[in-house]
Amino acid sequence: MSKFVKEMIQGLVVVGLAVGWVGCSKKGSQDENVITNSGSDTMVNLAQMWAEEYQKVKPGVSVEVGGGGSGVGISSLMQGITEIANASRAMKDSEKAQAKQNTGKEPIEWIVGYDALAVYVHKDNPVESLTLAQLAQIYAEGGSTDKWSQINIDITSKGANDEIVRISRQNSSGTYFYFREHVLNNKDYKSGSRDMIGSKDVVELVGKTTGAIGYSGMGYATEAVKFVKLAKAAGQPAYEPSLENVASGNYPLARSMLMYTLGQPEGEVKEYIDWILSPAGQKVVEKSGYIPVLSGRKE
C-alpha cells in the first residue's frame, strides 16, 4: 500500500510539474487592450458589427465578442469573466444580488438599441395579422387554439396538417422571457411547443414547416418566412415590425437591447460604450436591421 501511495505521489509530481510548465509558458500573451463582450443570441451579429467598426475607430483596442444567449452573458458578468454582457432581457434581482456578492459591484444597465420581436409564419401561410390575445390563446397554458381552422385560417389547402406547430425557445432564453411577459402576461407556455436553442433555428424551422408559427428577433427574417402583423387588441389596426412602427410605438412587441457592465465603466470600456451610444455606433444598429436608440421611440 505504501508503495502504491509513493508511486501515486511521484506520478502526481511529474504531472504537476508538466502542467505548471505549460501554464507558465502561456503567461504574458495577454493583450492589454481587450474588451470582453458576450451574451444575447439576438444581439450577437450586431455586437460583432460594432466590434469590427470600432476596430477602425480605435485600432489599438480589440473587442472579443461571444454569443451563447442572454443567460450566458449575464452569468459570465456575475463571475467577472466578461466586462460587458449583452442581454435581450433585464437582469433579475437574484442575478444582480449574486453579481454584487461575487464581485462587490452593482451591474449597470445600458439601452443600446431596440428590437421588434417578430412573429413568423411560413410564406405560404395565408394568415395576415393576429392580436396579442390570439397569440396568447395559441401559446399559453390553457389556451384553446390548437388548429389553424379555429382562427379561420385554411392551411390544409396548402397541403399542410391543420395543427398549429408552435415553435418556441428554450426556457432560459431572454426572448422566451420577453414573449412570456408581454404576450402571455407571465402565464406559462403550453406544453408541447418545439423549443429551439437559437433565434436563427426558430426562423429556419418555420421556413421548413408550412403549419408553423414562431417568434424571434426581426433581424433574422429570411425569404421562406413572413412577418405576422400584430394588433394590441381585437378591432385595432395591426402593424408589422419595422423601424417606423417601432419608433412610433405602434408595434406592440418592441423591446430594448441591453448591455450590462459591473459598476460605472472606466477607461476603454467606458469609451466603447460611449461610442456605441454615439451617432456613429447607432448607425451600425440601423445597418444590422435593428432600431437605434436615437430613433426617438416612445416607451
Add this chain to the structure above:
Amino acid sequence: MTSNRSGKKSQWFGTLRRLFSNMTERTIVSLIYLCGVSAIIFVFGIFFFVFREGAPFLKDHLDFKSFFLSPDWYPTSASNKRYGILAMLAGTGSVTIIAMLVAVPFSLASAVFISKFCGKRMQEILKVMIELLAAIPSVVWGFIGLMVLNPLIVELTGAPIGLNILNAGIVVGLMSVPIIVSIAEDAIRAVPDTYLEAAEALGATRWQTIRKVIFPAAKNGLLAAVLLGVGRAVGETMAVLMCTGHSVNIPFDGEAPFFHILDSVRTLTATIAAELGETARLDPLPDGAYPAEALHYQSLFVIGIVLFAITFVINLIADIAVKGIRKK
C-alpha cells in the same frame, strides 16, 4: 594511475547512470500506473461533481412523486415552478425503443453475414464501411434528420412536422448500428465452425442454422451488443436535440393507437444540453437558503444523475452478459 582514475570515474558515472535510469524507470512506471488508474479517478471525479451540483435540490426540493410522475417541466415559470421529468423519460424511452427496432434486426443480420456467410474480401470491405459509419459525428446525423428525413416524413405521413420520434428513432438507430455490429460480430465469430458443419450435416438450411444454432450459441454476446446499443441511444444528445423536435410531450395516451410515433418529444440528454448553457449557477444567499432561480441549474444536474443511473444499470447488465460468454 590514469587507468585507475578513469576506472573510478567510469564507476562513478555508472552508479549515477544506474541511479538516474532507476529514477526515470520508476517515474515512468508510476506515470503509466497513474494513467491506468485515471479512469477510476475520472469516474469518481465526475460522480462527485454531478452529485455536488445537484445536492441542494436532492436534499431540500426533491419530491419523488412529482419529479418522476409529472410531465410539467417549468423550471423558469414566473408563478409556479414545476420540475417533472416524466415527459423526458417517456421521450428518451420511446426514441430508444424505436431506435432499437431499427438497429437490432439490421445489425444482427449484418453481423451474421459478415462473420459467417461472406467472402474474405467482402468481409474486409463491410467492416471498414461499418467503422466509417461510426466515425460520422452526431451533429452530422442530426443534420441528416433535419434536412432529409424531416421533409420526407411530412410528405409520406402528413404529420404536421417531421421532427419526431420516428425521425430521431431512425437516426439514433443507424448511429447505434456500428457498435452493435462490432460486438455481435465478435460473439458470432466465437461460435465454433464445427457447430455450423454439424448443422449442415443434419440438413439444416441457412436460416435454420442462424436461428437454431448461431443465435442460441451466441446469445449472451448478442444481448451485450444490444444493451450497449441501448446505452448509446439513451446517451445520444446532439442528434436527438435536432431530430426529436425538442418538445415536452408524452407520446402515449389512452386512445388507440396508444403510442404516437409522429409526436415530437424531448429527451433527458437534450434538455440538459439545451438549458444548462444559459442557466446561472447561483450561490446560497447570506441566510443559507438558495434563491428560487438556483433550482433550475441544480435540477438539470439531478437529471444528469438519473441518466447516470440509467446508463450504469444498462452497462452493468451488458457486462454481466459478456462475463456469461467468457465462462462458457
